[in-house]
Amino acid sequence: MELIVVLLVGLGAGAVMTFVITQVLLKKKRELIIKEAEAQGESMKKEKILQAKEKFLVLKEEHEKSFKERERKYQSNEDRLRAKEKTLTQKMEEVTRLEKDLEKKNNDLTQKIEVAELKKNELEKIQSKRVQELSAIANLKPEDAKQQLMQALKDEARTGAMQYIKDISDEAKINANREARKIVIQTIQRVATEQAIENSVTVFNIDSDEIKGRIIGREGRNIRALEAATGVEIIVDDTPEAIILSCFDPVRREIARLALHQLVSDGRIHPARIEEVISKTKKSLEEEIVETGRRTCIDLGIHGLHPELMRAVGRMKYRSSYGQNLLQHSREVANLCAIMAAELGLNVKVAKRAGLLHDIGKVPDEEPELPHAILGMKWAEKYGEKPDVCNAIGAHHDEIEMTTLISPIVQVCDAISGARPGARREMVESYIKRIKDLENLALAYEGVSQAYAIQAGRELRVIVESDKISDQKADELSFAISQQIQEEMTYPGQVKVTLIREKRAVNYAK
Numbered sequence: 401m402e403l404i405v406v407l408l409v410g411l412g413a414g415a416v417m418t419f420v421i422t423q424v425l426l427k428k429k430r431e432l433i434i435k436e437a438e439a440q441g442e443s444m445k446k447e448k449i450l451q452a453k454e455k456f457l458v459l460k461e462e463h464e465k466s467f468k469e470r471e472r473k474y475q476s477n478e479d480r481l482r483a484k485e486k487t488l489t490q491k492m493e494e495v496t497r498l499e500k501d502l503e504k505k506n507n508d509l510t511q512k513i514e515v516a517e518l519k520k521n522e523l524e525k526i527q528s529k530r531v532q533e534l535s536a537i538a539n540l541k542p543e544d545a546k547q548q549l550m551q552a553l554k555d556e557a558r559t560g561a562m563q564y565i566k567d568i569s570d571e572a573k574i575n576a577n578r579e580a581r582k583i584v585i586q587t588i589q590r591v592a593t594e595q596a597i598e599n600s601v602t603v604f605n606i607d608s609d610e611i612k613g614r615i616i617g618r619e620g621r622n623i624r625a626l627e628a629a630t631g632v633e634i635i636v637d638d639t640p641e642a643i644i645l646s647c648f649d650p651v652r653r654e655i656a657r658l659a660l661h662q663l664v665s666d667g668r669i670h671p672a673r674i675e676e677v678i679s680k681t682k683k684s685l686e687e688e689i690v691e692t693g694r695r696t697c698i699d700l701g702i703h704g705l706h707p708e709l710m711r712a713v714g715r716m717k718y719r720s721s722y723g724q725n726l727l728q729h730s731r732e733v734a735n736l737c738a739i740m741a742a743e744l745g746l747n748v749k750v751a752k753r754a755g756l757l758h759d760i761g762k763v764p765d766e767e768p769e770l771p772h773a774i775l776g777m778k779w780a781e782k783y784g785e786k787p788d789v790c791n792a793i794g795a796h797h798d799e800i801e802m803t804t805l806i807s808p809i810v811q812v813c814d815a816i817s818g819a820r821p822g823a824r825r826e827m828v829e830s831y832i833k834r835i836k837d838l839e840n841l842a843l844a845y846e847g848v849s850q851a852y853a854i855q856a857g858r859e860l861r862v863i864v865e866s867d868k869i870s871d872q873k874a875d876e877l878s879f880a881i882s883q884q885i886q887e888e889m890t891y892p893g894q895v896k897v898t899l900i901r902e903k904r905a906v907n908y909a910k
Contacts (some may be wrong), residue, residue: 474686509568523553535543602645602653604660612636612643614669616658625671626738629678632656650718655681696727700734702753706783713756715763726763730756736813737806746805747788752811754792757785759795773797831857837889842881842897847873859896860885866903 633645659681693714716727737755761776777794792810797800835853842851847868853862877901
């Protein structure tokens with residue numbers, strides 16, 4: 401400060417005035433800048449407040465929209481639950497009505513039995529009287545007459561009882577199967593199916609027949625190396641632009657096909673290269689199997705499956721049963737089980753899990769001696785599946801006793817999937833044998849003159865001799881044949897038994 405004063409004194413009065421004016425101007429300019437900055441800050445503050453308000457309004461609108469959407473979903477779920485509750489109430493009322501009908505029929509039957517007992521007592525009195533009369537007229541011993549009369553009454557009572565049992569059985573089946581048939585039909589209709597027929601050979605197409613020579617190799621060393629590494633028989637014949645891969649193991653055929661495709665595309669075909677390509681192909685296919693199992697579980701909504709069981713599911717893609725692809729069959733059974741379990745009010749996830757895993761015993765790495773159902777059950781137990789799932793896997797072919805309601809559902813859905821027309825392929829020899837066994841079973845009964853199995857064994861037409869078989873006896877015979885078929889034969893779906901009895905009178909006018 402002292403330095404500034406000294407300088408001002410030295411410069412004179414004019415310089416002092418200039419300095420003072422400059423200082424004043426600088427002060428005003430500084431104040432002006434401060435005011436402008438404060439005004440600009442206030443403007444920015446208001447702008448930010450407006451932006452914050454706009455953002456708040458947008459967020460509020462989105463929140464209200466989200467809240468309304470959740471409220472709409474809750475209302476939709478509530479309506480769905482009310483509809484299901486109404487349906488269940490109707491079903492309960494139907495079941496109650498059926499129970500009352502059955503109770504009424506039971507009471508009627510009890511009354512009829514009591515009436516039958518009274519009639520029996522009256523018959524015994526009449527029988528005693530007739531025995532005495534017959535003894536006096538025919539000079540028969542009382543015991544002989546009694547035996548003849550008892551035999552006649554037994555035959556008459558047996559015929560009447562058989563007819564009555566048949567009527568009651570038919571009526572009970574109509575009433576009891578109505579709901580079951582409805583559930584099964586709805587379940588089948590709601591599941592789309594894909595049928596795939598697998599063969600034991602694969603055709604590998606090539607661009608030209610020159611490649612056949614390179615695949616065979618010098619003195620056949622390439623083709624021998626291929627067959628030894630894959631276990632597949634490679635048939636190179638006169639078929640133009642095609643090579644046939646033959647093997648009953650679809651996995652081996654697929655490895656051979658993929659390896660051949662890579663070798664032909666690469667152009668280098670020799671034993672060392674063949675072993676290298678097949679090794680890589682096996683590893684790649686194993687990864688694809690695991691991925692297929694994982695993707696299948698994701699598609700079906702099945703979680704927490706052990707990696708080994710997931711791998712077994714993937715291997716089912718390359719297996720077939722009677723020509724039906726095993727993975728497609730298992731997926732179909734899983735969906736059928738889920739729908740049927742939902743209709744019956746059971747655990748849908750457990751049913752779907754058991755349906756998918758029910759045939760894993762068909763895809764072992766080594767051929768076991770156990771039935772596939774028992775082997776699959778042991779695998780499921782080993783890898784921590786629930787007892788309900790294990791029992792359903794082991795009992796779907798009646799190897800063990802069913803202990804849960806899921807088990808019969810899996811068995812029924814497995815039969816539905818396998819019994820679809822065209823779902824499975826049957827060998828000609830076994831088909832012909834089954835048809836003949838069906839006809840011979842009917843021909844073994846007395847009074848049957850001809851028997852024909854029609855509609856691929858789904859219906860049996862039985863023609864009887866009218867002079868040996870009466871109308872009442874025809875009903876009994878049809879029932880007996882159907883029961884024997886059910887107990888002794890194995891067949892998909894059901895077999896309809898139609899018994900034909902007719903009387904022809906032929907004369908000639910000359």
